[in-house]
Each structure stands twice: as C-alpha cells, then as structure tokens.
Amino acid sequence: MDAHHTVKIEMDDYAYHMPLEVKLEESEDPLQVEPQQDVARSLNLSFSEDPNIFATNPSEMLINNCQTQHYDYSTTNKIGFKNQTQTDISENTFQCSQCEKSYAHKSTLVHHERKHNGNVEKTYKCTHCDKCFSLKSHLNRHLRTHSGEKPYQCSTCGKCFAQKFNMVNHQRMHTGEMPYKCSHCERCFVHQAHMIIHQRIHTGDKPHKCSHCDKSFSQKCEMVEHQRTHTGEKPYQCSFCDKCFAQKSSMVKHQGIHTGEKSYLCSQCGKCFARKDHLVNHQKTHTGEKPYQCSYCDKCFVKRENMVNHQRVHTGEMPFKCSHCDMGFAKKCDMVIHQRMHIVVCHDNSALPQLPL
Numbered sequence: 001m002d003a004h005h006t007v008k009i010e011m012d013d014y015a016y017h018m019p020l021e022v023k024l025e026e027s028e029d030p031l032q033v034e035p036q037q038d039v040a041r042s043l044n045l046s047f048s049e050d051p052n053i054f055a056t057n058p059s060e061m062l063i064n065n066c067q068t069q070h071y072d073y074s075t076t077n078k079i080g081f082k083n084q085t086q087t088d089i090s091e092n093t094f095q096c097s098q099c100e101k102s103y104a105h106k107s108t109l110v111h112h113e114r115k116h117n118g119n120v121e122k123t124y125k126c127t128h129c130d131k132c133f134s135l136k137s138h139l140n141r142h143l144r145t146h147s148g149e150k151p152y153q154c155s156t157c158g159k160c161f162a163q164k165f166n167m168v169n170h171q172r173m174h175t176g177e178m179p180y181k182c183s184h185c186e187r188c189f190v191h192q193a194h195m196i197i198h199q200r201i202h203t204g205d206k207p208h209k210c211s212h213c214d215k216s217f218s219q220k221c222e223m224v225e226h227q228r229t230h231t232g233e234k235p236y237q238c239s240f241c242d243k244c245f246a247q248k249s250s251m252v253k254h255q256g257i258h259t260g261e262k263s264y265l266c267s268q269c270g271k272c273f274a275r276k277d278h279l280v281n282h283q284k285t286h287t288g289e290k291p292y293q294c295s296y297c298d299k300c301f302v303k304r305e306n307m308v309n310h311q312r313v314h315t316g317e318m319p320f321k322c323s324h325c326d327m328g329f330a331k332k333c334d335m336v337i338h339q340r341m342h343i344v345v346c347h348d349n350s351a352l353p354q355l356p357l
Contacts, residue, residue, distance in 0.1 A: 098207075102192065253277075 094109040095102035098116045103109045111134075122132035124139040128146040133139040141163055144150070150160035152167040156174040161167040169191060172178070178188035180195040184202040189195040197219055200206070206216035208223040212230040217223040225247055228234070234244035236251040240258035245251040256262075256274035264279040265272050268286045273279040281303055284290070290300035292307040296314040301307040309331050312318070318328030320335040324342040329335040 093102070093104065094106050096109060096112055096116075098113070101112060103112065115134075122134050124133045124136050126132070126139060126142055126146075128143070131142060133142065144162040150162045152161045152164050153159070154161075154167055154171055154174075156171065159170065161170065172190045178190050180189040180192045181187070182189075182195055182199055182202075184199060187198065189198065200218040206218050208217045208220045210216070210223055210226055210230075212227060215226060217226065228246040234246050236245045236248050237243070238245075238251055238254055238258070240255060243254060245254065253275050260274070262272035262274045264274070264276050266279060266282055266286075268283070271282065273282065284302045290302050292301045292304050293299070294301075294307055294310055294314070296311060299310060301310065312330035318330050320329040320332050321327070322329075322335055322338055322342075324339060327335075327338060329338065
C-alpha cells in the first residue's frame with residue numbers, strides 16, 4: 001500500500017474555516033491567494049505531484065496526507081479537523097515593520113508592505129469616485145460606502161456592518177472576549193492593534209515621526225494632532241459659534257459652554273460639572289490632594305494654573321499687559337479688574353459738561 005493517500009476536501013464546506021481568498025472576486029477577506037504549497041504547509045500537509053488532480057473539479061482540493069501526519073477525516077472527526085486547521089492558520093504571525101498590521105501568511109504581508117513602498121498597482125477603480133484599489137475585494141468593500149449596504153449582522157443584537165471584521169470586533173462586546181494579551185503584562189485587548197500600541201509603553205517604541213521637528217510618537221493620531229501645532233490647522237468647528245479647534249476633545253469641552261450641559265457628577269457632594277477635568281480638580285477638595293508643588297518653595301496647589309500663577313511671585317514675570325497703559329500683571333484676572341478702571345474713567349469724562357471756549 002502506498003505510504004501517501006489522497007484526501008478530498010470540499011471547498012464549499014471548508015472555505016469558511018480557511019481565511020484564504022480562494023475566489024478573489026467573491027471573498028470579503030482582503031487576503032491574497034496562497035500558493036498551493038503554502039496552504040499545504042499551513043496545514044502540515046503536502047499536495048500530490050499528480051498534475052491532473054485539479055483537472056476535473058476546481059472547487060475540490062485534493063491533498064496528499066504526509067506520511068508523518070495521520071488525520072482521521074471521518075464524519076465524527078470532521079469538526080475537530082476544522083477547529084484544528086482554523087487555529088493553525090488564524091494566528092497572525094507575520095507583522096508589518098512599518099505599521100501595526102499583521103497577517104497569517106507571508107505573501108499577504110509582502111503585498112501589504114508594497115503599499116508603504118508605493119509599488120502596488122491599483123487597477124480596480126471605483127465607478128462612483130476616483131479611488132483605486134489593488135484588489136477587487138477591496139473595491140467591493142469600498143463600494144458599500146456608496147451603496148450603504150451592510151450585509152454582516154450581529155447575531156446577538158442585530159446591528160449590521162459593512163465589513164465582516166467590524167462585526168467580529170463588535171461581537172466581542174457581547175462575549176467579553178479579549179484574545180490579544182500583552183507579552184509584558186497581564187492586560188488583554190479586544191483588538192490586536194490596541195495591544196501593539198499598548199506594548200509601546202513597555203518598549204518605548206515611537207515609530208511615528210513628525211515631519212516638521214524631531215518629535216516622535218507611539219500613535220499616529222498623536223503625531224497628526226501634534227503636526228497641527230506647526231500647520232495651524234483647526235479642523236473641528238463648534239456648531240454653535242465660529243470657533244475652531246485642533247482637537248475634537250477640545251471642541252466637545254467648548255460646546256459645553258453653549259449647551260450648559262453638566263454631565264460630570266461628583267459622587268461625594270452631588271455637584272455637577274460640564275467638563276471632566278473640572279470634576280477631577282473639584283474632587284481634590286474632598287481628598288485634600290495637592291499634587292502641584294512650587295519649584296521655588298514648598299507650597300502645593302490643587303490646580304496647576306494656581307501653581308503657575310504663584311511661581312510668578314518668585315520670578316517676577318508679568319505676562320498680562322494692559323491695553324490702555326503699560327502696566328503688567330502676573331494674573332489675568334488682576335489685569336481685567338485693572339482695565340475696568342480705564343472704562344469707568346472714560347465714562348466719567350464723557351459725562352463731564354463741556355466748558356465754553
């Protein structure tokens with residue numbers, strides 16, 4: 001009896017468990033087709049050398065079982081085989097050296113890295129806009145942004161998604177699953193990208209460099225916000241007034257002035273605040289915490305701005321100048337009070353009777 005025997009796997013039954021883009025036009029997984037040898041290697045199997053294996057039915061995969069591996073493909077063990085292969089090939093072991101993404105297969109990583117190098121030919125163009133894509137599956141996924149189609153539905157709450165991986169990530173909210181664990185501590189994460197960003201706290205890695213200065217950042221969003229200090233860009237505009245902000249969080253805080261909403265409640269006295277940082281500062285009055293210490297003396301303060309104002313007593317700095325005279329002030333509130341004196345004087349002078357010439 002021959003040491004190698006042939007096993008038939010129905011692709012329609014198996015494709016769900018193999019994250020490979022066997023049919024690129026139909027698949028929603030942005031992975032490329034792996035060479036047959038790589039697929040077999042992922043399964044610890046080897047393909048037959050017979051060139052006629054795929055001649056009869058392209059939807060059937062004929063695999064030779066390596067004599068060093070023995071699998072029982074009976075009906076009773078079919079589920080176990082699927083679970084094993086799913087575990088074997090779902091591990092994202094190939095990580096991009098330029099960003100947080102990782103992939104289960106090296107060929108997919110190579111295709112992804114070409115995007116960074118600008119070597120990917122984008123032949124698939126959207127008919128609704130000017131965007132182009134290197135894979136048809138990416139184009140199909142993008143087209144849903146125009147059509148509004150959301151074919152992937154959460155089985156727990158019914159929420160729908162345009163992309164499958166977004167649905168999978170959402171479902172972890174229901175299950176509480178956190179499959180990605182930091183190798184430096186015990187913290188776990190729902191998303192792999194979040195774990196990689198967290199690990200930079202341990203490694204000190206800051207791969208995102210500002211193009212205007214020498215500063216580096218662990219997260220791209222931090223770098224983008226920092227670069228606005230160079231460009232002056234303020235993309236977030238208040239919906240109640242014309243004021244613009246570089247950060248969305250700053251805009252949200254500002255809008256609380258207009259709405260009067262005070263959603264941050266002190267648990268000790270019931271006082272409400274429009275901003276979280278105001279609540280945090282207020283809570284220090286209950287705890288007695290004064291974390292800000294003057295670098296010139298031993299005096300401590302609840303708020304940082306109070307410490308800064310106090311230090312001007314030592315430095316003699318008076319950054320707030322009156323617009324009516326040359327007087328300077330250490331505190332802005334003192335300058336505002338002083339300027340009211342000029343306003344009162346102006347009103348009094350205008351009320352004086354005009355003397356005849």
